[in-house]
Amino acid sequence: MGSLWFQWSIAAAGFDATASILSFKNDELAIVGLLDLHESEVKSVSYSPSGALLATCSRDKVVYIWESGMDDDFECIAVLNGHKQDVKDVVWHPTSELLASASYDDSIRLWKEDYDEWYCCAKLSGHTSTVWSLSFDETGDRLASVSADRQLIVWRQSSKEGKPLGSDPQWREVWKTDETEHKRPIYSVDWVGSRIATGSGDDCIRIFTETSNDTFEITSCQPKAHRGDVNSVAWHPQKEGLLASAGDDGDIKIWKLEEDV
């Protein structure tokens, strides 16, 4: 399912209720760690920006946070209970140790640490069905979410001005797609720069571009991107306009965005 790189390690989520850490040793990829606390399928994994923490989530409704020690050892340091149903995705904030999780219970939760205790610091309600995937923008001030309700929502963290010192920021919905844009559930979202890509059960990949502050327009729609649901989309982190996608047809495709001339 989900997987993520950190330096030469890859974390992979498994339908067999485990998450695996794979690493290149002597030019070969080998499993160096197995995280097996979850009770049912692991849906997603995510390394924190520093690589020190790894988050995993599962149909068992729980999010675990793991700390990587010496020799690829991982120790569970937090159990995040709160979601009432399957947790479909976890992503870290790009610059701080703030974690976002998406669930079958239609909500998004944000989690952070305070004096060694992890707690839910915000709950984002706006979707009317399963939230499948999340992506922060580069600053981490905004979060994009996609759902089986066929909506892409952009959330913004409100400024802390006027709030009591130490209070958690609120997140509010600042933009969402037209209801009829996506024809089936949206399974994946990825945000780089001014562009948000979505992968949907209507077999299309769509690209939304920010035209003015917090306003987006659909600038590209690739129909029949796969011969089945598009399960995952991911921008190249550096090369602008390169996008990878994975579908129910078992294919992985690399796309290049061509600007209109």
Added chain:
Amino acid sequence: MDNPNPEIRQVKRDVLRADSPLEETIYELLRDIRDPEHPNTLEELSVIEKENISISEPEEFMKAVVSVRFVPTVPHCSMASLIGLSIRSKIQDSDVLGEDYKLDVEVMEGTHDTGDEITKQLNDKERVAAALENQILRGLVDDCLRGVAHLRVVPQ
């Protein structure tokens, strides 16, 4: 048992021709699935009906959507998820839809106390995949898919 005395309908068999509409092909595929609680088929119990299988007109570049709505025999039927799972599994394992259609399996609106929840579950592909990998559930689904013929003694 949630419904000890269900109404049973006498069924007659139509001849399925090669050029039958897709709705009929799907109905033919589903009619003999056995109800988990009764020695009867989904057709005999009116859980599935021809008019509750529909195909949407596809929008441009989009696949058409096949929608199968079923009616549990009683609104508190605890077997409704299993019936839905059997319907989905039967259609997915056949090749009637190929790559040309999307499939929605739904509890008919207003016919079950937790219909929306069951419908949500039946259309979450990860939930469905997990359920069908579960050996106990898989066994129950396979039982439904075996039909009823083996339960009935043919009079000499």
